[in-house]
Amino acid sequence: MRTVVVAGHGMVGHRLVEALIGRDLQRQWRIVVLAEEVRPAYDRVALSSYVDSWDADALTLPAVLDDRVELRLGDPCVRIDRRKRTVRTASGRRVVYDALVLATGSAPFVPPVPGHDLPGCYVYRTPEDLDAIRVAAQRAMQTTAAGRRSGVVVGGGLLGLEAAHALRQLGLSPHVVEIAPRLMPMQVDEGGGALLRRFVEGLGVRVYCGRATQAIEPDRGRMLVRLSDGTELDTDVVVFSAGVRPRDQLARDAGLSVGERGGVLVDAGCHTSDADIWAIGECAAVEGRCYGLVAPGYAMAEVVADRLLGGHATFPGADTSTKLKLLGIDVASFGDAHATAEGALEVIHNDPVAGRYAKLVVSDDARTLLGGVLVGDAEAYGTLRALVGAVLPADPGALISPSGGELDAGALPAGAQVCSCHAVTVETIGTAVRDGATTVPALKACTKAGTGCGSCVPMLKKLLAAQGVEQSKALCEHFTHSRAELFEVVAATRIRTFSELVAKHGTGRGCDICKPAVASILASLSGVLSPGSHILDGEQATLQDTNDHFLANLQRNGTYSVVPRVPGGEITPQKLIVLGEVARDFGLYTKITGGQRIDLFGARVEQLPAIWRRLVDAGFESGHAYGKALRTVKSCVGTDWCRYGVQDSVGMAIALELRYRGLRAPHKLKSAVSGCARECAEARSKDFGVIATENGWNLYVCGNGGFRPRHADLLVSDVDTETLVRTIDRFLMFYVRTADRLQRTAPWLEELEGGLDHLRDVIVHDSLGICAELDVAMAAHVAGYADEWRGVLEDPAKLARFTSFVNAPGVPDPTIEFVEERGQPTPAHRRPGQPVLIAGPTLTVVP
Amino acid sequence: MTAQLQRHWRVVCRYDDLVPERGVAALIDGVAVAVFRTHDGAVHALSNMDPFSGASVLSRGIVGDREGRPTVASPIYKQAFELATGVCLDDPGVVVATYPVRVVNGVVEVWSS
Numbered sequence: 001m002r003t004v005v006v007a008g009h010g011m012v013g014h015r016l017v018e019a020l021i022g023r024d025l026q027r028q029w030r031i032v033v034l035a036e037e038v039r040p041a042y043d044r045v046a047l048s049s050y051v052d053s054w055d056a057d058a059l060t061l062p063a064v065l066d067d068r069v070e071l072r073l074g075d076p077c078v079r080i081d082r083r084k085r086t087v088r089t090a091s092g093r094r095v096v097y098d099a100l101v102l103a104t105g106s107a108p109f110v111p112p113v114p115g116h117d118l119p120g121c122y123v124y125r126t127p128e129d130l131d132a133i134r135v136a137a138q139r140a141m142q143t144t145a146a147g148r149r150s151g152v153v154v155g156g157g158l159l160g161l162e163a164a165h166a167l168r169q170l171g172l173s174p175h176v177v178e179i180a181p182r183l184m185p186m187q188v189d190e191g192g193g194a195l196l197r198r199f200v201e202g203l204g205v206r207v208y209c210g211r212a213t214q215a216i217e218p219d220r221g222r223m224l225v226r227l228s229d230g231t232e233l234d235t236d237v238v239v240f241s242a243g244v245r246p247r248d249q250l251a252r253d254a255g256l257s258v259g260e261r262g263g264v265l266v267d268a269g270c271h272t273s274d275a276d277i278w279a280i281g282e283c284a285a286v287e288g289r290c291y292g293l294v295a296p297g298y299a300m301a302e303v304v305a306d307r308l309l310g311g312h313a314t315f316p317g318a319d320t321s322t323k324l325k326l327l328g329i330d331v332a333s334f335g336d337a338h339a340t341a342e343g344a345l346e347v348i349h350n351d352p353v354a355g356r357y358a359k360l361v362v363s364d365d366a367r368t369l370l371g372g373v374l375v376g377d378a379e380a381y382g383t384l385r386a387l388v389g390a391v392l393p394a395d396p397g398a399l400i401s402p403s404g405g406e407l408d409a410g411a412l413p414a415g416a417q418v419c420s421c422h423a424v425t426v427e428t429i430g431t432a433v434r435d436g437a438t439t440v441p442a443l444k445a446c447t448k449a450g451t452g453c454g455s456c457v458p459m460l461k462k463l464l465a466a467q468g469v470e471q472s473k474a475l476c477e478h479f480t481h482s483r484a485e486l487f488e489v490v491a492a493t494r495i496r497t498f499s500e501l502v503a504k505h506g507t508g509r510g511c512d513i514c515k516p517a518v519a520s521i522l523a524s525l526s527g528v529l530s531p532g533s534h535i536l537d538g539e540q541a542t543l544q545d546t547n548d549h550f551l552a553n554l555q556r557n558g559t560y561s562v563v564p565r566v567p568g569g570e571i572t573p574q575k576l577i578v579l580g581e582v583a584r585d586f587g588l589y590t591k592i593t594g595g596q597r598i599d600l601f602g603a604r605v606e607q608l609p610a611i612w613r614r615l616v617d618a619g620f621e622s623g624h625a626y627g628k629a630l631r632t633v634k635s636c637v638g639t640d641w642c643r644y645g646v647q648d649s650v651g652m653a654i655a656l657e658l659r660y661r662g663l664r665a666p667h668k669l670k671s672a673v674s675g676c677a678r679e680c681a682e683a684r685s686k687d688f689g690v691i692a693t694e695n696g697w698n699l700y701v702c703g704n705g706g707f708r709p710r711h712a713d714l715l716v717s718d719v720d721t722e723t724l725v726r727t728i729d730r731f732l733m734f735y736v737r738t739a740d741r742l743q744r745t746a747p748w749l750e751e752l753e754g755g756l757d758h759l760r761d762v763i764v765h766d767s768l769g770i771c772a773e774l775d776v777a778m779a780a781h782v783a784g785y786a787d788e789w790r791g792v793l794e795d796p797a798k799l800a801r802f803t804s805f806v807n808a809p810g811v812p813d814p815t816i817e818f819v820e821e822r823g824q825p826t827p828a829h830r831r832p833g834q835p836v837l838i839a840g841p842t843l844t845v846v847p
Numbered sequence: 848m849t850a851q852l853q854r855h856w857r858v859v860c861r862y863d864d865l866v867p868e869r870g871v872a873a874l875i876d877g878v879a880v881a882v883f884r885t886h887d888g889a890v891h892a893l894s895n896m897d898p899f900s901g902a903s904v905l906s907r908g909i910v911g912d913r914e915g916r917p918t919v920a921s922p923i924y925k926q927a928f929e930l931a932t933g934v935c936l937d938d939p940g941v942v943v944a945t946y947p948v949r950v951v952n953g954v955v956e957v958w959s960s
Contacts, residue, residue, distance in 0.1 A: 509868070513914065546908070556923065558902035558904045805879070806864065807875075815902070815903045843892035
């Protein structure tokens, strides 16, 4: 086995490790990664989101777990000995390499103005930088009068605006100084820059374009920043985000060639001037040019992985197109955004009132699209970027006018790139569709398209449609509606029975797909439409899956399991004893669930009422383990007991579980509350998870464990209890209203157009104007809650259904048999040949 | 009706005890039979044994239709069985037993052979 040493564990170095391990099927290489930072590779592109949670682990990229990879954190490569093919690390360790890959990235450029190294001056590159800025901001809060606390950002590019946003979130008034005449000079043109500036200033950011920073001086515990036009800015913090410079010192010291403007010089195969050494990412100058974006770095990593395995891949050149949302403002630029091609024409649509600027750069005959800039509304980005280099399907002016026709995805050329993060073309998508990937999730899985920034997901949908794949949303053969549409039909028409609904809006008599879905919709709306109703009332009972019909979970041998609610996982000794006694008396198998409660297995249908009579009398109620409904809100012990807890997580979990118990949803809902950032309740693996902070609560949504685990995303941070509960109310009701049948919150969010930002817009900023409705619906649910099992025990007609045989009500099902396993009864049929224990005499207790 | 026939019709329950589009289980000579009343008032009887899981549960499935043919879906793994024939519509090689069934003076009876 040969050894490749990777110097640097940023996003690109990490990508190389992933790519090489993934492809090196013959196990030719072992990999030694020498990382400077003490944390493993993290998503630096998302660094600004660190300000929302202050949880650096949330940025961590998925680790490559493989015995061929050795990751040494905090021990960077400091010297290369090319003759001996050895590197030395900061700790003095020597590693012999067969191949060396430099992935040392870049360093922030700090202009050498006087005072640039004063305390209070920072760069914006790592979580540690942000931690330091946070501390400085907190100090300013204590020492500077309110209204005067401010921060100056030197550099008005993408990163500078992100830094300004961070300062604003930290309570400082941000000032941005940019030497160019407009903000984001690399990405946008003058017109786009002007609109961007108006947006940014509208958010309280002061902008100084066309001015240089001349000096920074200490000033009575604060600082004074002098600009080239004489402006003086009082400030508490200065953040430099004036671009980056490749970190090529290791290569220079080793005598490798470097580019004219810095960077390790490499050819299109990412080879340096030494055949055993490669360079990738921001430290590399590919044929003399450095790239400050992650996508070209990823492409270089793929090239080197291929070449290490004997391939001949070359760097395909980089698409520097970008689409981003800055301070809530859409900005996109693609192709030849600055019209540098000879004879290029610019077609501009500028509407400062609507806050929309769009420019297309086209060839001199106005037929071929070369590039463009979009500010304020970048929805057309996906299609337009894919069209770069192609003959335009319509008049360029029409393409960017607000009333412009939808672009036909079918008109895209085969080579057009749909997903620039993973370099996926129209052709690749077409092949995947023909091979059977006919949904967006399937395309994501087999082509990786849409799994990076996600901006091409709408485009994937259009391509599917263009290929003639009908994305049928019909629930089943009885309804052409999706679940969300049926929900709206029921809410609007106030139809309360399945028979009426299927007669008026469907065909046939329904099935095991639409009936439970409609039952769930009727139950979700019962608080509003039919207060006081029970899910087993009248015809509704016939719609229910067996679990809901018998309010218990059907198991493989035809028996049921029983799960009483244990809110927040807190239970008294007396109640624990009752559970034990019930299990013993009815011969039930007991197991602790993952949701901090106790599951009692092996109950026959006719035993359920007697079991529940005992449980209800002891103060238990239904735990809805059988329903597509709220299951549990798990908790850690929180401030009552834990030395580290910062909030009462148990109290919050109980309050949430009691608030949302019984809420019927498209799928089950799980939740948890952790009392501090250590996250012992595993809240981020839940549909909605709450983590305590010193200032309140952080709410995470749309996580799950299961078949495809997904960490929940931060929706709001540091909110008070009232805001937290209101936000969860709306989140749940919006999900209940709009999700597909059996679609959990994670895939729901992935399919939600606009994703997390849209979700936040809807339920925090009320962008659809539906929050009042959602609030009313949740209030009705909370007010209308009643224990379903108590409802059965009080109604002889419902109780009568719990019989084994209609003509022999007391006779147990003779096919149900148990054997003893580890001291408990378990179903017999799985272990043929062993003695069979027929349920004992204490089992036939029928009220 | 001959004496022999009468001996083989077994009483299940009153017709009015059957909920439309829901099943009940009956014990007929030691064997569990699932009896369903469909929307149009017809009554069907099938073996209660779900052949895919081996559990005696078909009476607890959801009743509906497929292309107009009345069905019950197994509550375990959800395969649909045609009520009139017992044929599994998701796997036509699998068939569950059906039983003759009638309603006499408001009482449902199943033929046991």
